Amino acid sequence: MDQIKLYNILRTDLKLSDDKAADFVSAIENTAVREFDVRIQTLATKNDLRELSIATKNDLLELSIATKNDLRELSIATKNDIRQLSLDIHALSVATKNDINALSISTKNDIHALSIATKNDINELSIATKNDIRDLYKTIYLSGLVQFIAIVASVLAIVKFMR
Numbered sequence: 001m002d003q004i005k006l007y008n009i010l011r012t013d014l015k016l017s018d019d020k021a022a023d024f025v026s027a028i029e030n031t032a033v034r035e036f037d038v039r040i041q042t043l044a045t046k047n048d049l050r051e052l053s054i055a056t057k058n059d060l061l062e063l064s065i066a067t068k069n070d071l072r073e074l075s076i077a078t079k080n081d082i083r084q085l086s087l088d089i090h091a092l093s094v095a096t097k098n099d100i101n102a103l104s105i106s107t108k109n110d111i112h113a114l115s116i117a118t119k120n121d122i123n124e125l126s127i128a129t130k131n132d133i134r135d136l137y138k139t140i141y142l143s144g145l146v147q148f149i150a151i152v153a154s155v156l157a158i159v160k161f162m163r
Contacts, residue, residue, distance in 0.1 A: 003029060 003025050010021035 010016045010024055014021075016024070
């Protein structure tokens, strides 16, 4: 119906011949049909939508499976790392305890050796002091004896001289 109106407008208002008006209407119709076909071809059909839906579901399923596998692998790796870290901490704890025990024993031995050395030094000093005191007493005794002998000799010499 629109074609007839267009044909009449071209013939009466624009004063085209019947052939030219018919050719113009036919050309416009062909252009409209081609444009319509192009638009129809760009529209998605139900089958296209179904295929796209199935492909999308498959992609989502594959992505979900890959994500689950990645999470499983990450979980296993994390558990292994935590186990290894726990073993390392335990080994460090044992090594630290052993070092502390060795240091404690070494310190006790050093203190004991120092105590024995100090006692020996005190005993040696005590013996040396006793020996020095004994020697001092001997010296005082001998000095007193020599003084006594000198006094007796002086008294005898005075008595002999007075006679």
